[in-house]
Amino acid sequence: MGKRKSRAKPAPKKRMDKLDTVFSCPFCNHGTDVECRIDMKNLIGEASCRICQENFSSIITTLIEPIDIYSEWIDKCERVNNHEEGEDVDQDDSYVPKKRVSTTE
Template identity: 85%
Template sequence: MDKLDTIFSCPFCNHGTDVECRIYTKNLIGETSCRICQESFSSVITSLTEPINIYSEWIDECERVNNHEEEEEEDVDQDDGYVPKKRVSTAE
């Protein structure tokens, strides 16, 4: 069986082989980071997690954030620039 990749291209700076994934099984954390632009991502892992899984989660999270920002921009356009403010409680 072929071994899966552990080095990938960065979704932020697009450098081809500068994203490295690391798995810390003792802490159940997987991390991926770019050596060029220093962007990084971490997630909780299981014993079956491979570096490609962590990288894929990072890409999925990037897409989720980008789609959310696009939806917010569409809401602003539809409401003529009015964006309702969220209430934040200061009581502890």
């Protein structure tokens, strides 16, 4: 007599690791002092440093994570620093010359 074929068990689902919500500050370089908060009611994302009181806010969508807000802040700082050194910046980018970037559009 033949043995019945057993059904293969489905593979266990992989758990997604949670992304960070605290980062190092681009101005004062403290380790975990920048905290990113997302306000879904007003569609605003904010990153702020507890030590040097620098902050950054941007308009968000429902798919944005805290790491995305921090990355936008770093990108904006790099664009401002490159523009101060004399490199060209896109014409569409509204640039306001400041020593530090504190808020977005």
